[in-house]
Amino acid sequence: MPSTHKRESRKHLFLRYCFLQLGSILAAAGLEFFLIPNQVIDGGVVGISIMLSYLFHQPLSLFLLILNLPFLYLGYKQIGISFALSTLFSVISLSYWVAVFHPIPGLTTDLFLATVFGGIILGIGVGLIIRYGGSLDGTEIVAILLDKRTGFSVGETILFMNLFILASAGLVFGWDKAMYSLVAYFIAFKVIDVTIEGLDESKGVMIVTDEPEEIAAALMDRLGRGVTILHGQGGYSGEAKEVLYSVVTRLEVAKLKSIIHEKDPSAFVTIHEVHEVLGGRVKKKAIH
Template sequence: MLLIGSIFTAIGLEEFLVPNQIIDGGIVGISIMASHLTGMPLSLFLVLLNLPFLYLGYTQIGKTFAISTVFSILSLSYWVSIFHPITEVTRDLFLSATFGGIVVGIGVGIIIRYGGSLDGTEIVAILLGKKSGFSIGEIVMFFNLFILGSAGFVFSWDKAMYSLVAYFIAFKVIDITIEGLDESKGILIVTEAPDEIADALMARLGRGVTIFHGEGGYSGESKKILYSVITRLEIAKLKTIVQEKDETAFVTVTDVHDVMGGRVKKKSIH
């Protein structure tokens, strides 16, 4: 899967972004600009600029992550050199930014999903995220705003703006690739009608429900708290069910990034 992800990323870069002077974020973006300024191969910079970060990842994060990342970067470097001589798909900047962002997002998403990385800035973000109040995504975004902005000086400001479009598209596609279109949501319900709502969720959505026993912080009354995992497409139906059974129910919805075991998949309802 790391190999497949690197092939997708190489296609997105060499057939859409690089020929049209549109860059991606992180070390890949810096490598594209360095290759343009020096005339040296992009594949060379992808390896060289990531070396210090790979050592940092090996010492601070773990051997398995570092090995997967080294394989992904070397594979990307190889496939970039393979796809480089092939004529680009389109010269239209908007189409290049859009489809380049989609293809790169799929590739990077596959690599991240299977334990690898293509970018040294992600390694730095992981380490800084442990010591600061910022999330990894926020730190990466901070780095990339400077990198994407610098494209305006190296290429042109319209290319920098198209690079920003490609980056945001790729960023969103990465999330979809990692989490899937059928993204899961964790539901917590505090209600006066727990049994009725639990029965309705199991009967109408086919979802398993776990009941916790809690106590109201203000009233001191014993309460049953329901927990279930549904897809984001079922949120509206869940809200309708809860409103029908208890209009005063307290409901929270949180993202669930990974699920295994239990009755998460829908059962057959006849």
């Protein structure tokens, strides 16, 4: 058993670094083939590095390495060695592929196309890196530290810093490029979310009903989803209530509502987003 577990751990580690490498290649391609040739930047450390590279006529890969070193140390201290090593590997890989791709001409001079496709490809690359335990943006680590010392959330801090960085692009490249950079940033931001969470977005559902057996059977039979029955009690009436909990995909929500309305039109239902699901799901059956 220990040797099997060790082999699985090595396989998992190998796959992690393969995806970190793939993410770095895609991020570098988005930057060098679309954004940088058109003077459109990303937020965070990458955006700062692009502007410094342009101002001081030095390789972008050099600034990516130098600016990320302090954040790597902070990441090691605050988050752990695994995160720090994954981030170091990702930053070195990105710097390498940026240097490799730099002599190749950009694929388009159309600002709109460069912004859209650059943002998408960069977002997929960064999303893969984050999904597999690394990071390319030291501002995230700073935001985590400030969250503990200020009243601002991590998201608010990152947004403020990136707005400042993207506004600075207006002074370096011109305000039209700064506005395109803002569009590229938001495209990349949304694509990162999709890459991390996946297209098959999940929804958690809680159903308070007087017909728990019928609804549970219908959900398992017609949607192929597992259902957990919780025993609750009405806060006002004191009556015993059965609460069903299940997880479905975004595309199955309409079907789920139809099933509940058919079995118990007076059921109380709440639906919320689920960011990650591990195990416990019944395999999908054919929907009747």
